[in-house]
Amino acid sequence: MRKRTSTNFENEQFLEFNCPFITTLRFIGKRWKPAVLWKIDNGFVRFNQLKKELPYISDKMLSDTVAELEADGVIQKKVFDEIPLRVEYSMTEFGKGLLPVLEEMNKWGEQMIKKIKL
Known part of the structure; x- marks a missing residue:
């Protein structure tokens, strides 16, 4: 955790509250978050189901x-x-707002995987 008086902390705060991309990444930016959200989607999912889906x-x-x-x-x-x-676990209404973003990310990622495999 950064000190609240550090320049890095101030930069992070500025970006998080003034840059829509950084704000979005705050909620889905870590490695497993998009995958977990994609598996939860609109249903109710148990921990072990998530574990099976993401081995x-x-x-x-x-x-x-x-x-x-x-x-x-979320x-x-x-x-x-x-x-x-x-x-x-299930999506909140707030979390469901991220689904279109995740869907577009998934589409783009599928296209890139196809290109990489060629």
């Missing part, structure tokens, strides 16, 4: 990623009072 993500990274997305208000977690404990 290369570690449990800790998945836990950290869903915690960050939840803290940012997804919500519903805990069921059952034994064994059941938890489901």
Whole structure:
């Protein structure tokens, strides 16, 4: 964490609140966030389902990623009072606003993968 008085901190704050691209990346910019959001999409998904869909993500990274997305208000977690404990994740209305962005990123990425494989 940067000191609040540092120039880097001030630069980050300026960009985050004045540059729409940086603001968007704040919510989806880490490696696994777009993939997790793409898997959650509009449904309810359990942790183990996400783990099966994203086999290369570690449990800790998945836990950290869903915690960050939840803290940012992009997804919500519903805990069921059952034994064994059941938890489901879903997109919030705020998070659903990111779906068109993710869809366009996915389209562009598919095109690039095709070009790279040629």
